[in-house]
Amino acid sequence: MRPVRLFIILFGLLPLAAAARGTYQTPQDFLAEAFDGQVPEARVLWLTGTRREQVKRILGHPYPALRVRYWLRGARSAWILDETGKDRPITFGVLVENGRLARIRVLVFRESRGAEIRHPFFTEQFEGLKLDPRLALDRSIDGISGATLSVRAMKKIAALALYLDTQVRGEHVPTSP
Amino acid sequence: MSRHHRRKKRFKLRSFYIWHRYMGVAAAAFMVLVAVTGVLMNHPDRLGIDDKFVDAGWVLDWYGIHTPDDLLSFRAGDHYVSRMGKHLYLDTREFEGRYRDLVGAVRVHELLAIAVDDSILLLTPDGELVERLHTRDGVPAGLLRIGTDPAGDLVLEGGLDLWTPDADFLRWQPWHGDRDSLRWSKPQPLPPALYQALVTHYRGEALPLMRLLADLHSGRFFGRYGPWLIDLSALLLVLLSLSGTWIWLRRRR
Numbered sequence: 431m432r433p434v435r436l437f438i439i440l441f442g443l444l445p446l447a448a449a450a451r452g453t454y455q456t457p458q459d460f461l462a463e464a465f466d467g468q469v470p471e472a473r474v475l476w477l478t479g480t481r482r483e484q485v486k487r488i489l490g491h492p493y494p495a496l497r498v499r500y501w502l503r504g505a506r507s508a509w510i511l512d513e514t515g516k517d518r519p520i521t522f523g524v525l526v527e528n529g530r531l532a533r534i535r536v537l538v539f540r541e542s543r544g545a546e547i548r549h550p551f552f553t554e555q556f557e558g559l560k561l562d563p564r565l566a567l568d569r570s571i572d573g574i575s576g577a578t579l580s581v582r583a584m585k586k587i588a589a590l591a592l593y594l595d596t597q598v599r600g601e602h603v604p605t606s607p
Numbered sequence: 608m609s610r611h612h613r614r615k616k617r618f619k620l621r622s623f624y625i626w627h628r629y630m631g632v633a634a635a636a637f638m639v640l641v642a643v644t645g646v647l648m649n650h651p652d653r654l655g656i657d658d659k660f661v662d663a664g665w666v667l668d669w670y671g672i673h674t675p676d677d678l679l680s681f682r683a684g685d686h687y688v689s690r691m692g693k694h695l696y697l698d699t700r701e702f703e704g705r706y707r708d709l710v711g712a713v714r715v716h717e718l719l720a721i722a723v724d725d726s727i728l729l730l731t732p733d734g735e736l737v738e739r740l741h742t743r744d745g746v747p748a749g750l751l752r753i754g755t756d757p758a759g760d761l762v763l764e765g766g767l768d769l770w771t772p773d774a775d776f777l778r779w780q781p782w783h784g785d786r787d788s789l790r791w792s793k794p795q796p797l798p799p800a801l802y803q804a805l806v807t808h809y810r811g812e813a814l815p816l817m818r819l820l821a822d823l824h825s826g827r828f829f830g831r832y833g834p835w836l837i838d839l840s841a842l843l844l845v846l847l848s849l850s851g852t853w854i855w856l857r858r859r860r
Contacts, residue, residue, distance in 0.1 A: 497737055
């Protein structure tokens with residue numbers, strides 16, 4: 431193939447990478463949807479002591495902040511959490527209801543690849559998941575080829591939100607070593 | 608074959624052998640460089656060099672990597688918060704991420720608050736991030752100034768209004784009071800030792816070691832004609848292998 435043609439084709443593909451980035455739902459819209467338009471006041475949960483260690487175990491690294499914000503009403507809690515896919519943080523919105531994951535959404539995607547994880551065919555796999563004693567999701571998730579790191583980030587955030595939900599409800603999470 | 612003919616043939620072989628040696632010496636230096644850099648680049652994980660940076664001053668100067676002239680610093684309690692290029696520092700400790708617009712930094716009771724890129728970084732006095740507050744968390748958009756009121760509470764100027772958070776930084780409300788009583792964060796020069804430390808740190812993260820190895824390997828390190836030098840040494844290596852084989856064959860006869 432002539433270099434000029436190859437360059438034109440590659441240049442034409444650039445917008446596809448850029449198109450993956452973006453805000454797919456604002457946090458405010460996610461919360462409004464999660465609480466049927468009546469968003470409760472935000473609260474904070476401090477990640478200190480044992481909780482910090484458990485969070486580190488789930489993510490594989492410490493959470494980059496000492497506290498996280500959440501919204502709680504009845505059996506529902508909603509979380510806006512960031513996790514890096516490859517190079518840049520992905521912002522997720524997670525709704526937990528009765529200790530099970532009710533909804534997970536990609537709110538802001540900043541990576542150049544892997545945005546396929548935002549599609550319902552993928553996120554629907556997470557619905558109904560619980561946390562097992564190893565602090566992992568209790569069912570396996572089918573991956574997406576070419577989006578391995580984004581998939582991994584979403585799985586970690588799903589497990590983290592389920593764990594944090596137990597913490598705001600004062601539940602003891604039996605964990606295996 | 609006559610004696611004269613044999614002598615002529617030996618002389619020809621010897622002159623070829625001398626040329627072979629010269630070519631070998633000429634190519635050797637570059638070939639050692641190419642071989643060593645090639646081996647290093649093949650095993651960056653094992654050698655632990657994939658995330659290393661070059662901090663040698665003359666190399667950074669050679670690459671034209673200089674300190675950006677848009678350094679901006681604020682004093683917050685006993686600390687200095689600085690932005691150099693897109694790097695944000697608390698004293699000499701760099702924050703993760705890239706930042707564009709540092710508005711100011713203040714000490715708020717037991718915490719530090721940094722206004723940057725339309726958000727507030729809340730830190731412990733040790734520099735650990737408590738939370739990054741965004742406009743979605745109630746931080747006013749278009750931050751202009753950050754300061755404290757006489758009670759030591761945080762006050763932000765966003766647009767035409769002044770805002771202050773509650774004790775947990777969860778809710779924001781308009782601040783009312785005497786504007787002249789507010790202490791706004793203002794840019795301050797860095798102490799020379801801290802400035803030098805930041806310059807060293809900034810320049811020390813500008814050039815990955817792998818990039819230097821790749822440039823040495825390809826010859827780009829030596830400038831415009833560097834790749835041609837490497838090409839020439841590669842050509843010499845080809846000639847060496849041909850002349851070496853030829854000399855060996857002639858001697859066997």
